[in-house]
Amino acid sequence: MEKLITVDGLTVTYNEKPVLWNVSTSIVENSITAIVGPNGAGKSTLIKSIMGMVEPLAGDIKINGQSPKKMFDQVAYVPQKSDVDWDFPTTVLDVVLMGRYVHKGWIKRYTKADVKRAEEALETMRMSDFKHRQISELSGGQRQRVFLSRAIAQDADIYIMDEPLQGIDVVTERLIMQTIHDLQQRGKTFVVVHHNLATVEKYFDHVIILNKEVVAQGTIEEAWTKENVATAYDESSVTL
Template sequence: MNGYPLEVNRLTVAYQKKPVLRSVSFQIPEGQLIGILGPNGAGKSTLLKAVLGLLPTLDGEVSIYGRSYREQRKLIGYVPQRESVDWDFPTHALDVVMMGRYGQLGWFRRPGAKERQIAMECLAKVGMAEYAGRQISQLSGGQQQRVFLARALAQNAQVYFMDEPFAGVDATTEKAIIALLHELKEQGKTVLVVHHDLSTVKEYFDHVLLLNGELIAAGPTRETFTPDHLHQTYGGRIAMLADFSAVPAGKV
């Protein structure tokens, strides 16, 4: 495939005429785990939604491997924030995961035995096979998150966007998510993750984007996740550690 997995140029987004993102430009390398970091209200989730065409933009261009999102949507997997999902919708875990196959099938072909097998394999990868027939409303928060990760896996995408997949999950689910991210990376996939726990950034990500209304810095974690860049991004809301990592003074 030609071009970068994601290239953003001069992206500007506003809510009710108030700019949330201002002229953001960057390129993402292929086959990397990328953390998107910044304080609350910095525009992290807005960035994902604008890239995916879920929000209107005032200016800018987005390309996936050199072409528009509309042309490349089959290459994209998306895991939204858990809080944005209606978990009371009457459906089973297996049905949710099978929804990830519609992009490959088209909306007018019904999923068959092959799609069911793929969905079950994806549930097994996140440790949720035994819950395939369970209503999603009856699952815990961590289990619900794993079902949505399985749905993203079922899409067999090249570029994944995950909006705070670690938020509010238990340690077992967090380990399952990390294992999954590394598996995707080993397959050559590119994964962008909105993340707020600064203490795990160096361990989890190869590359970071630091946002606060505008792009503060982007690049390999070892070069970009620095005290200076973090101070520019978070101001006085972080406590610096001696090894130049950082932890939030509160949730950021």
């Protein structure tokens, strides 16, 4: 498979403290790639760097051969729930319509086609009955469904997701992963920060194991070993 995203020699510091150090990795087209590692490993920083949201100290990132800023309309982002202001007064449908914004050009008004696409995305995530609700009224699982709906409405080629399965119910987890696999069948590519080591092998076909540096990367068969995970987590052994 072709390399869709390439990261070369990425170094990121916060207050002169290294968060990522000389990271070189790649995401292959039409894959579902997990990024795993201990707290403070730089997982969120890596995906935010790919999104162009973080300015690196050194290194280069390309998405389909272009800079991240030139590919913003083809990359959909699902943030951590903690990064969202859930008290902001807006409805579910308004949030999902934001996924259409990148396609509007100089004319920023949403069309009937935009609304239809947003409603289709909500239907995919079984949230149609909630489209007029305020987002503050939703449960954790429902909120995550809304943000995946927004990403689906964008009609992007690449989906970058930060801990989408954290703190949600089992039904929503299954729905999210089924939707991801359905979209993969349509040629989409996923990069997912993931915390549950027990489900990596079940849900993903590629993995990047990270602890400020890349410990291992590749297909699940190649890279997902107890030894590699133990190295990343600074433990003598782990249970997968």
